[in-house]
Amino acid sequence: MKEEIIKLLKLEGKLSDETIEEINTIDISDFSNLVKEIGKEKTNYIKAEEISKELNTEYIGKELYVFKEVSSTNTVAKFLSNNNVENGSVVISEKQTDARGRSGKSWESPLGGVWLSIILNQDVDHSRLPLITLSTGVAVAKALERIGIKNPEIKWPNDIMINDKKVCGILTEAIAKFNTIENVIIGVGIDASFDMNEIPEDLQDGTTTLEKELGRKENENTLITIFLEEFEKIINLFNEQEFEKILKEWRKRSYTIGKIVEVRAPFNKYYDGYVVGIGKEGALIVEKIDGSLEKVISGECIIKN
Ligand code: BTN
DSSP states (O other): OHHHHHHHHTGGGEEOHHHHHHHHTOOOTTHHHHHTTTTBSOOSSOOHHHHHHHOOOSSTTSSEEEESEESOHHHHHHHHHTTTOOTTOEEEESOBSSOBOGGGOBOOOOTTSEEEEEEEOSOOOGGGHHHHHHHHHHHHHHHHHHTTOSOOEEETTTEEEETTEEEEEEEEEEEEETTEEEEEEEEEEEOOSOOGGGSOHHHHTTBOOHHHHHTSOOOHHHHHHHHHHHHHHHHHHHHTTOHHHHHHHHHHTBSSTTOEEEEEETTTEEEEEEEEEEOTTSOEEEEETTSOEEEEOSSEEEEOO
């Protein structure tokens, strides 16, 4: 039986949605030990040992699950979090074949990007989830500053921009049982160093890569290490309820405050307005044309000027 499962886990070196489904149907009591077998395959340029050697954290990234190719690191992370992996475990893949973006969109993930998901085993109040995404945005921006990017900015809620082009997206997903959030999966996609022709033409104009902006290639393992360190620092602030400190860092790098935007909130609630600031729960505060203030908790925000 054990051999069977390990064979499944290593199926073609991938962990596709189908494989995960198949594994989930197997009822075996020591299954969580076998989970440790996955994410140990030989990869081309993401190297767990290189990251672990340099990483200076208490718990984020202490367990790394590294793949050559998966459907989506968020999907793998969800599967692992259902099997009691350590708090702060990180799933990284060199390529994703079916990655997800926000608002049900897909996410292009060719070789040469940093595609990872962090698993937090902590119960978080629903109302605080947006702050986790904003915190992650600050951690990415700080990591980019540390590798030499001069002006990374955060477009609400979670796009990291360099010189008006998107370089990173964040997808936070919560796993709730009986209405209580038990695990949070934070998916981060950084466009590190691939050729623009690797992504569809309609995305090329609005996208940039770190390699393009730096004029050199940064080592992916170094970038991951730095990001995980910044992430742990800011998530510690989150856990200490130091929300104002997080928002201060976010505001300093905001791409959205002070701009005229079109808000596309859920239920087709579209309107134009001026972004006044960000509220303490992470909502964008927008002044509408009639002078009234609106709090935007979720949705899209299109910059108009
Ligand atoms: C967005 O801007 O729409 C969010 C994109 C999030 C992409 C990352 S890549 C790693 C993780 N796995 C996924 O399937 N999505 C996230």
